[in-house]
Amino acid sequence: MAKQPISILAVDDEESxxxxxxxxxxxxxxxxxxxxxxxAAINILQTLPFDLVLLxxxxxxxxxxxxxxxxxxxxxxxxxxxxxxxxDVKLAVECMQLGAFHYITKPYAANELLAVIDxxxxxxxxxxxxKALKSELARHALSPHIVGQSKSLLEVLGLAARVAxxxxxxxxxxxxxxxxxxxASFLHQNSLRKDQPFMALNCASIPETLIESELFGHExxxxxxxxxxxxxxxxxxxxxxxFLDEVGEISIMMQPKLLRFLQTGEYRRxxxxxxxxxxxxxISATNKDLxxxxxxxxFREDLLYRLNVITLQIPPLRERKEDIPLLxxxxxxxxxxxxxxxxxxxxxMELLKKYDWxxxxxxxxxxxxxxxxxxxxxxxxxxxxxxxxxxxxxxxSYTDAPGEGPRLGSAVSMLEIEKAHIHGVLTTVSWNKNxxxxxxxxxxxxxxxxxxxxxxSKE
Numbered sequence: 001m002a003k004q005p006i007s008i009l010a011v012d013d014e015e016s017x018x019x020x021x022x023x024x025x026x027x028x029x030x031x032x033x034x035x036x037x038x039x040a041a042i043n044i045l046q047t048l049p050f051d052l053v054l055l056x057x058x059x060x061x062x063x064x065x066x067x068x069x070x071x072x073x074x075x076x077x078x079x080x081x082x083x084x085x086x087x088d089v090k091l092a093v094e095c096m097q098l099g100a101f102h103y104i105t106k107p108y109a110a111n112e113l114l115a116v117i118d119x120x121x122x123x124x125x126x127x128x129x130x131k132a133l134k135s136e137l138a139r140h141a142l143s144p145h146i147v148g149q150s151k152s153l154l155e156v157l158g159l160a161a162r163v164a165x166x167x168x169x170x171x172x173x174x175x176x177x178x179x180x181x182x183x184a185s186f187l188h189q190n191s192l193r194k195d196q197p198f199m200a201l202n203c204a205s206i207p208e209t210l211i212e213s214e215l216f217g218h219e220x221x222x223x224x225x226x227x228x229x230x231x232x233x234x235x236x237x238x239x240x241x242x243f244l245d246e247v248g249e250i251s252i253m254m255q256p257k258l259l260r261f262l263q264t265g266e267y268r269r270x271x272x273x274x275x276x277x278x279x280x281x282x283i284s285a286t287n288k289d290l291x292x293x294x295x296x297x298x299f300r301e302d303l304l305y306r307l308n309v310i311t312l313q314i315p316p317l318r319e320r321k322e323d324i325p326l327l328x329x330x331x332x333x334x335x336x337x338x339x340x341x342x343x344x345x346x347x348x349m350e351l352l353k354k355y356d357w358x359x360x361x362x363x364x365x366x367x368x369x370x371x372x373x374x375x376x377x378x379x380x381x382x383x384x385x386x387x388x389x390x391x392x393x394x395x396x397s398y399t400d401a402p403g404e405g406p407r408l409g410s411a412v413s414m415l416e417i418e419k420a421h422i423h424g425v426l427t428t429v430s431w432n433k434n435x436x437x438x439x440x441x442x443x444x445x446x447x448x449x450x451x452x453x454x455x456x457s458k459e
Contacts (some may be wrong), residue, residue, distance in 0.1 A: 018034050042067060
């Protein structure tokens with residue numbers, strides 16, 4: 001994507017001054033529009049986005065202060081520099097309080113104005129960067145690296161690397177917990193938009209009634225809790241990347257509005273009748289079969305065609321088990337703080353590789369975190385690994401040693417399996433019954449009953 005020129009609106013009722021100002025700014029490479037009064041300025045602002053406005057204070061019909069108020073109420077990130085022939089400290093203070101970046105008194109040198117413009121544009125960049133950072137921090141912490149060397153994962157990354165420098169929309173498909181957001185981040189970091197915002201919105205975590213407001217923003221008073229005007233994700237992500245996670249959860253009523261935005265780049269804040277524009281590269285993700293959703297009438301076919309110009313299919317963890325040791329070591333070294341580095345003994349690693357991981361990488365991370373916390377020494381043993389009992393992939397016992405519990409899948413009763421499992425959990429947590437009850441998913445009273453029923457003891 002070619003870098004877009006900075007757009008500036010110059011507003012002044014002196015035509016000769018406006019012509020001179022335009023010449024200076026265009027010579028510096030800025031894209032310049034002009035308006036001769038406040039009314040014309042407001043009309044232009046409603047049709048075109050601007051990075052910065054150079055605004056005269058004294059103008060007929062609508063003065064600069066009213067235009068400044070309008071800009072700061074509607075276009076938060078647009079920086080405003082006030083220009084005036086009146087040296088009035090009180091007026092300058094009022095402008096700054098209303099949100100102006102700076103106040104320059106005429107006459108002034110061109111290099112003085114250009115220096116202030118540079119600082120104002122830097123402020124805009126930092127404001128947008130800060131909003132993107134807050135969004136990033138609001139989401140769960142993500143590893144900066146995609147861990148794995150399996151053929152299936154490398155094929156996906158190879159395709160992603162070829163797609164990343166384009167502006168094509170990408171649909172990332174895969175089960176929950178496979179790292180779809182990491183792939184989206186990889187696409188952004190390897191795109192021509194990498195220095196612009198990356199905004200991620202989880203559509204499944206937002207109530208259906210609020211998704212439009214989160215995506216496109218809203219005007220003050222648009223609904224009961226709208227106490228102030230709010231920017232949406234598409235506005236903050238302008239020139240960058242917008243990632244819609246769980247896009248299949250967007251309601252059928254909201255889908256036409258998203259489709260229109262993808263087709264035209266135009267949107268409206270909730271409660272507004274003004275069209276705004278934003279240039280974003282859209283990446284979406286889902287764990288649903290969207291073609292099946294189309295066939296049942298839950299998802300628009302034309303929207304699906306817009307979303308999946310390129311489709312990346314993320315393999316589940318059960319299809320790339322050779323990556324499990326790499327993931328485990330990555331979690332132990334980078335995610336979980338401990339006084340000493342933990343290691344996984346070979347039998348425990350084999351148990352991890354034999355499990356099917358329906359929760360994928362996220363489930364593996366949770367299991368390793370628990371094991372790292374509860375392990376009694378630097379080595380994570382088989383008994384430290386908490387996996388569900390009865391899954392078809394677990395036909396191995398918790399231990400190969402004879403007499404220490406029944407082999408799962410062998411000809412033993414459910415009572416024997418339950419007894420061995422409860423005893424194993426109690427041993428793992430050093431007989432902390434409150435913790436054991438939580439792990440087992442039963443009440444403390446039920447745990448005491450089971451201990452008595454099976455005649456369990458620390459010995």
